[in-house]
Amino acid sequence: xxxxxxxxxxxxxxxxxxxxxxxxxxxxxxxxxxxxxxxxxxxxxxxxxxxxxxxxxxxxxxxxxxxxxxxxxxxxxxxxxxxxxxxxxxxxxxxxxxxxxxxxxxxxxxxx
Amino acid sequence: xxxxxxxxxxxxxxxxxxxxxxxxxxxxxxxxxxxxxxxxxxxxxxxxxxxxxxxxxxxxxxxxxxxxxxxxxxxxxxxxxxxxxxxxxxxxxxxxxxxxxxxxxxxx
Numbered sequence: 001x002x003x004x005x006x007x008x009x010x011x012x013x014x015x016x017x018x019x020x021x022x023x024x025x026x027x028x029x030x031x032x033x034x035x036x037x038x039x040x041x042x043x044x045x046x047x048x049x050x051x052x053x054x055x056x057x058x059x060x061x062x063x064x065x066x067x068x069x070x071x072x073x074x075x076x077x078x079x080x081x082x083x084x085x086x087x088x089x090x091x092x093x094x095x096x097x098x099x100x101x102x103x104x105x106x107x108x109x110x111x112x
Numbered sequence: 113x114x115x116x117x118x119x120x121x122x123x124x125x126x127x128x129x130x131x132x133x134x135x136x137x138x139x140x141x142x143x144x145x146x147x148x149x150x151x152x153x154x155x156x157x158x159x160x161x162x163x164x165x166x167x168x169x170x171x172x173x174x175x176x177x178x179x180x181x182x183x184x185x186x187x188x189x190x191x192x193x194x195x196x197x198x199x200x201x202x203x204x205x206x207x208x209x210x211x212x213x214x215x216x217x218x219x220x
Contacts, residue, residue, distance in 0.1 A: 031206050033208060035210070041212055041213075042118075042199060042210045042211055042212035042213045043156070043199070043210040044210075045207065045208070045209065045210075048206060048207060048208075050205075050206035056206075058207070090155055090156075092208070094208065098143055098144030098203060099144070099203075100146050100158045100161065100201075101201075101208045102158075103155035103156055103157070104155060105154075105155050106154075106155055
């Protein structure tokens with residue numbers, strides 16, 4: 001029972017480098033989400049995808065792009081990493097309706 | 113104003129205490145409500161959904177007041193294992209919005 005799988009689990013980048021965080025879910029959920037969590041703070045929504053083929057900005061989208069590759073996969077790209085993007089990134093998914101979200105284990109990203 | 117606001121905490125309580133967490137949300141069109149638990153350096157996990165009629169799961173009771181846009185979580189007979197961060201969560205359409213969380217420390 002994989003649920004939501006994120007890769008990688010840890011990453012160190014230099015300022016200006018790019019990378020893509022991968023997320024896949026096997027629960028046939030329509031909606032997928034990317035959040036970031038900074039020390040002592042809750043989860044802030046970066047982007048979400050209500051269904052395959054659609055993406056929308058959340059609270060903190062600047063510096064990020066996303067791709068909903070298919071129903072299972074939703075990736076997050078940092079084109080030019082900055083130290084302010086050092087954070088823990090969580091991917092989540094949920095089905096339609098009044099349902100709860102399920103989370104991946106997170107990616108710990110450090111930008112130096 | 114943040115869309116979901118929680119008590120800032122942290123709460124430090126002895127084992128056996130009763131502790132209450134409060135949460136307010138700003139969008140009256142919000143449809144569904146949850147409490148999540150997050151352990152240190154782990155992903156959030158669903159603790160319980162919150163219904164207008166109130167609901168209970170063992171030592172945990174959740175309440176929703178739509179008129180006041182207020183959600184609460186009560187933990188009775190606190191255990192050491194209850195130490196965690198408790199997150200108030202609201203669904204608004206396709207968006208799932210989190211509060212900043214309230215940290216709970218239960219001491220022996």
